[in-house]
Amino acid sequence: MKLGYKKIVVKVGSNVITQANGLPDEVRINHLVDQLAAIKAQGIEVILVSSGAVAAGRSLIKVSEKQDAVTTRQLLAAIGQVKLINTYSNFFANHHIKCAQVLVTKEDFRDRAHYLNMKNCLQILLQNDVIPVVNENDVVSVTELMFTDNDELAGLIASMLNADALIILSNVNGIYNGDPKLATSEVIQEITGPVSNLASFIQIGKSSFGRGGMVTKSTMAQKVAKLGINVHIANGTADDILTDLLNNEVVHTHFVPEKIKSGKKKWLAHSETAATGIVKLNDGAKAVLTSGKASSLLPIGIIEIQTDFLKGDIIKIIDEKNQLIGLGIAEYGSDKARERIGQKKQKALVHYDYFYSSI
Numbered sequence: 001m002k003l004g005y006k007k008i009v010v011k012v013g014s015n016v017i018t019q020a021n022g023l024p025d026e027v028r029i030n031h032l033v034d035q036l037a038a039i040k041a042q043g044i045e046v047i048l049v050s051s052g053a054v055a056a057g058r059s060l061i062k063v064s065e066k067q068d069a070v071t072t073r074q075l076l077a078a079i080g081q082v083k084l085i086n087t088y089s090n091f092f093a094n095h096h097i098k099c100a101q102v103l104v105t106k107e108d109f110r111d112r113a114h115y116l117n118m119k120n121c122l123q124i125l126l127q128n129d130v131i132p133v134v135n136e137n138d139v140v141s142v143t144e145l146m147f148t149d150n151d152e153l154a155g156l157i158a159s160m161l162n163a164d165a166l167i168i169l170s171n172v173n174g175i176y177n178g179d180p181k182l183a184t185s186e187v188i189q190e191i192t193g194p195v196s197n198l199a200s201f202i203q204i205g206k207s208s209f210g211r212g213g214m215v216t217k218s219t220m221a222q223k224v225a226k227l228g229i230n231v232h233i234a235n236g237t238a239d240d241i242l243t244d245l246l247n248n249e250v251v252h253t254h255f256v257p258e259k260i261k262s263g264k265k266k267w268l269a270h271s272e273t274a275a276t277g278i279v280k281l282n283d284g285a286k287a288v289l290t291s292g293k294a295s296s297l298l299p300i301g302i303i304e305i306q307t308d309f310l311k312g313d314i315i316k317i318i319d320e321k322n323q324l325i326g327l328g329i330a331e332y333g334s335d336k337a338r339e340r341i342g343q344k345k346q347k348a349l350v351h352y353d354y355f356y357s358s359i
Helices: 026-041 051-059 070-091 112-128 152-162 214-226 241-246 261-271 282-290 334-339
Strands: 007-012 045-050 096-106 128-134 163-169 190-192 230-235 253-256 277-281 302-307 314-318 324-330 353-359
Touching: 007 152, 007 230, 026 045, 026 070, 045 070, 045 152, 045 253, 045 282, 051 070, 070 096, 070 128, 096 112, 096 324, 112 128, 112 152, 128 152, 152 163, 152 214, 152 261, 163 214, 163 241, 190 214, 214 230, 214 253, 230 241, 261 324, 261 353, 277 282, 302 334
Parallel strands: 007 045, 007 163, 045 128, 096 128, 163 230, 190 253, 277 314
Antiparallel strands: 230 253, 277 302, 314 324, 324 353
């Protein structure tokens, strides 16, 4: 039975489209493009998030051993991104499909105006039958400004565009209940809700070319599923993987989504690094906020304002043990919030519509 999605984000890891020698696997890329074209022909909107610029750069230039890692990455990404997008463009042209290059940084998601501009750009591409090919801009993204990996970026894009599903293509069949190398291990085919012990199943090893391992993938997948989006992790090195997955004919891991969240909450879910203020609540207020009922954050439940913030800033909300409860947009600044700590009948510091629970 077909899954019936209307809009999907497909994330292709560098380990899927890179050969063992570190150079791009153009046969695999071509096969993926053939599948994406077939999916698009069915009327499904497709957004591609693709790694592989550094590998493409490696095929064009030899880098001196003396270069440091960041400089090398910038060099390879800058020249490799041109080759990568040209490769996609040529293969899509065989199907009379246009694609567009969209390079983004983490900073673009922190600012609400930037975020909405990027969303508008992607939507206008889709409306004009263009497939966006999204990648992190490795030329300007260094260390603290980088996404954890392109899985995180793909999760943000899926949330931003209210996609029905995010499909993450790796070089394994999904998340296993043990070491994937052991014959006794099996793919966990369905994951519902938060699974605290998931990390204990997963091998900590990374692929030889990518930045993100399975722990990162599973953490991000749970966050995206919590926002109401299906997440599938499957083996991108298997032939016809995308068409088989959408026909529900392949063993893989499916993170079952929860109730769909609003656009503002989808943005907030990924905004922890942009938070300025920190507000500590008592356990009673925590219980109310995380009950699942529509509740705003009132000053009566606040114990302490730990760092300053202004009206409109994103703030972290923590409990008595300093654990993150969620993120919200402040209705007023920290000065007023301090004056109202513990008081009844005061205006909410965070309205329910602008609160995202991370629990």
